[in-house]
Amino acid sequence: xxxxxxxxxxxxxxxxxxxxxxxxxxxxxxxxxxxxxxxxxxxxxxxxxxxxxxxxxxxxxxxxxxxxxxxxxxxxxxxxxxxxxxxxxxxxxxxxxxxxxxxxxxxxxxxxxxxxxxxxxxxxxxxxxxxxxxxxxxxxxxxxxxxxxxxxxxxxxxxxxxxxxxxxxxxxxxxxxxxxxxxxxxxxxxxxxxxxxxxxxxxxxxxxxxxxxxxxxxxxxxxxxxxxxxxxxxxxxxxxxxxxxxxxxxxxxxxxxxxxxxxxxxxxxxxxxxxxxxxxxxxxxxxxxxxxxxxxxxxxxxxxxxxxxxxxxxxxxxxxxxxxxxxxxx
Amino acid sequence: xxxxxxxxxxxxxxxxxxxxxxxxxxxxxxxxxxxxxxxxxxxxxxxxxxxxxxxxxxxxxxxxxxxxxxxxxxxxxxxxxxxxxxxxxxxxxxxxxxxxxxxxxxxxxxxxxxxxxxxxxxxxxxxxxxxxxxxxxxxxxxxxxxxxxxxxxxxxxxxxxxxxxxxxxxxxxxxxxxxxxxxxxxxxxxxxxxxxxxxxxxxxxxxxxxxxxxxxxxxxxxxxxxxxxxxxxxxxxxxxxxxxxxxxxxxxxxxxxxxxxxxxxxxxxxxxxxxxxxxxxxxxxxxxxxxxxxxxxxxxxxxxxxxxxxxxxxxxxxxxxxxxxxxxxxxxxxx
Numbered sequence: 001x002x003x004x005x006x007x008x009x010x011x012x013x014x015x016x017x018x019x020x021x022x023x024x025x026x027x028x029x030x031x032x033x034x035x036x037x038x039x040x041x042x043x044x045x046x047x048x049x050x051x052x053x054x055x056x057x058x059x060x061x062x063x064x065x066x067x068x069x070x071x072x073x074x075x076x077x078x079x080x081x082x083x084x085x086x087x088x089x090x091x092x093x094x095x096x097x098x099x100x101x102x103x104x105x106x107x108x109x110x111x112x113x114x115x116x117x118x119x120x121x122x123x124x125x126x127x128x129x130x131x132x133x134x135x136x137x138x139x140x141x142x143x144x145x146x147x148x149x150x151x152x153x154x155x156x157x158x159x160x161x162x163x164x165x166x167x168x169x170x171x172x173x174x175x176x177x178x179x180x181x182x183x184x185x186x187x188x189x190x191x192x193x194x195x196x197x198x199x200x201x202x203x204x205x206x207x208x209x210x211x212x213x214x215x216x217x218x219x220x221x222x223x224x225x226x227x228x229x230x231x232x233x234x235x236x237x238x239x240x241x242x243x244x245x246x247x248x249x250x251x252x253x254x255x256x257x258x259x260x261x262x263x264x265x266x267x268x269x270x271x272x273x274x275x276x277x278x279x280x281x282x283x284x285x286x287x288x289x290x291x292x293x294x295x296x297x298x299x300x301x302x303x304x305x306x307x308x309x310x311x312x313x314x315x316x317x318x319x320x321x322x323x324x325x326x327x328x329x330x
Numbered sequence: 331x332x333x334x335x336x337x338x339x340x341x342x343x344x345x346x347x348x349x350x351x352x353x354x355x356x357x358x359x360x361x362x363x364x365x366x367x368x369x370x371x372x373x374x375x376x377x378x379x380x381x382x383x384x385x386x387x388x389x390x391x392x393x394x395x396x397x398x399x400x401x402x403x404x405x406x407x408x409x410x411x412x413x414x415x416x417x418x419x420x421x422x423x424x425x426x427x428x429x430x431x432x433x434x435x436x437x438x439x440x441x442x443x444x445x446x447x448x449x450x451x452x453x454x455x456x457x458x459x460x461x462x463x464x465x466x467x468x469x470x471x472x473x474x475x476x477x478x479x480x481x482x483x484x485x486x487x488x489x490x491x492x493x494x495x496x497x498x499x500x501x502x503x504x505x506x507x508x509x510x511x512x513x514x515x516x517x518x519x520x521x522x523x524x525x526x527x528x529x530x531x532x533x534x535x536x537x538x539x540x541x542x543x544x545x546x547x548x549x550x551x552x553x554x555x556x557x558x559x560x561x562x563x564x565x566x567x568x569x570x571x572x573x574x575x576x577x578x579x580x581x582x583x584x585x586x587x588x589x590x591x592x593x594x595x596x597x598x599x600x601x602x603x604x605x606x607x608x609x610x611x612x613x614x615x616x617x618x619x620x621x622x623x624x625x626x627x628x629x630x631x632x633x634x635x636x637x638x639x640x641x642x643x644x645x646x647x648x649x650x651x652x653x654x655x656x657x658x659x660x661x662x663x664x665x
Contacts, residue, residue, distance in 0.1 A: 027472070067569065069565060069568060089574075095571075097571060100569065103562055103566060104562075105562055108561060109565070111585070112563070112659070112660065123570040126572055126573070156660040172570070176571075
């Protein structure tokens with residue numbers, strides 16, 4: 001990272017999350033779903049790293065694994081100077097205030113039997129020693145920060161709209177002054193006008209509290225709007241990572257090129273001119289990834305080497321990473 | 331909520347009247363004669379007089395309203411009289427059993443404590459065992475504990491009490507001679523020793539019945555817990571950094587209890603119905619046994635009254651379950 005003098009707040013090295021598959025009469029372990037299969041990236045302090053990819057490529061699993069909501073298979077995760085890759089869950093609890101998560105489905109991720117105030121206050125009860133009055137003030141302050149009326153504190157989540165529920169989720173994540181927030185498709189379940197509001201809110205909060213985001217999304221235009229750098233995932237691996245501008249202007253990996261060509265173009269005259277790269281076939285099952293490069297079954301530029309050797313994930317230009325045999329040093 | 335409850339209570343009145351009518355007509359139209367058990371040496375005309383003395387000479391449209399009047403007006407008057415020493419009833423005719431010729435409600439009041447002690451206690455014990463089993467089974471799904479729990483509840487579902495009861499008697503009373511095989515209703519608890527005797531005679535019937543309750547409730551609890559354990563808000567709670575006990579007991583359990591409480595509430599009327607088979611096996615002279623004897627003897631007032639009381643309880647418990655649902659789940663509002 002020559003052109004990036006900031007220090008990384010989060011650094012992930014070779015993270016693997018494999019889910020075992022049990023089958024047969026005795027429920028023996030017959031294989032595993034390699035949801036995340038060796039990814040590495042850094043998230044700089046104060047930046048937003050966008051994580052994009054199609055459904056089922058392991059984006060959400062990657063986000064949850066980074067926060068150790070799963071017991072990961074292997075790899076190192078360092079958040080704010082602490083290695084948390086193999087810390088047991090009960091010791092991890094004390095570190096949770098630093099790292100928080102905003103979830104995809106704002107309806108399901110809020111306990112239906114707790115009022116908004118109880119939802120936001122619960123982390124304060126667990127991790128701080130504030131008095132009840134201070135807690136109430138803090139809850140009201142957080143509700144102001146995310147643009148919710150304080151009067152709604154006594155209501156239950158079902159009484160809110162999708163956008164308001166996501167605001168509750170964000171207020172809840174902010175309660176403990178975290179440094180790092182994983183936003184797991186926070187806008188996917190919202191309609192477009194509300195998406196813009198929530199994304200702007202996230203940006204405002206980032207500025208106000210100096211937050212660092214890992215922003216998971218399949219919406220490329222939204223990622224282009226919010227992210228500083230973008231990582232592209234395919235079948236459990238990061239295939240390309242670069243600055244937003246460079247990645248969108250000059251994608252290096254064939255998968256990124258195909259993905260970007262699929263972004264709808266609002267101008268009809270331009271839309272007719274753009275050439276789409278249509279990928280053939282389906283994504284292979286993550287329980288049986290193909291030999292060699294994961295993308296070789298669908299890659300328009302596949303070579304012989306792609307079917308035998310796995311491409312190395314390396315820095316092909318300063319600040320630009322890709323895993324593709326096309327960029328092998330000659 | 332209050333409006334809802336009152337509206338439901340009012341609505342239950344026609345329901346219960348209809349149930350009463352159906353029970354009455356079923357008993358009326360069913361074959362069987364209260365005089366059938368009488369010796370054949372009694373001449374037919376004497377039998378006819380006895381029938382008239384029982385009030386059977388009147389047609390059903392006279393007897394049914396009479397029963398309603400006795401049940402809803404005369405009997406409550408007698409209760410008030412006995413409680414406050416007043417004289418509202420003024421010697422009016424009560425519901426009289428054909429067999430014993432004593433008021434039906436007096437007999438029920440005598441039988442009630444035994445049934446409540448044995449069957450009610452078994453329900454409480456069953457639920458208390460079932461809840462932790464269900465919670466742990468769900469939390470450690472497919473573990474040895476869960477597999478054992480599944481096996482035991484399978485036994486509870488499939489082994490009828492007339493087998494498990496007799497098996498327990500053979501093992502603990504006949505072979506080991508630890509516990510009495512007959513429940514002594516006349517036993518008075520007035521000291522520690524007599525309390526121990528009471529406990530010993532209660533253990534077997536209570537456990538036989540509790541096995542059934544446990545099997546059922548623990549399955550419901552487990553299913554409901556599993557349902558909620560995979561919910562997103564549980565992951566949220568973990569991400570908040572809540573301790574595992576808070577996550578399970580506060581977030582998951584509270585949400586899981588909603589359907590389970592309904593199941594438990596709807597099972598309560600069955601307690602008052604007594605456990606007919608189990609009461610027979612252990613010779614507990616409770617309500618279940620009373621009902622069976624009344625059925626055998628064509629004791630129409632007794633059968634009618636007990637069955638109707640059960641219907642009232644079922645309707646009430648349904649209402650209570652609905653109200654509880656509304657209290658426990660903020661998403662449900664009845665107003």
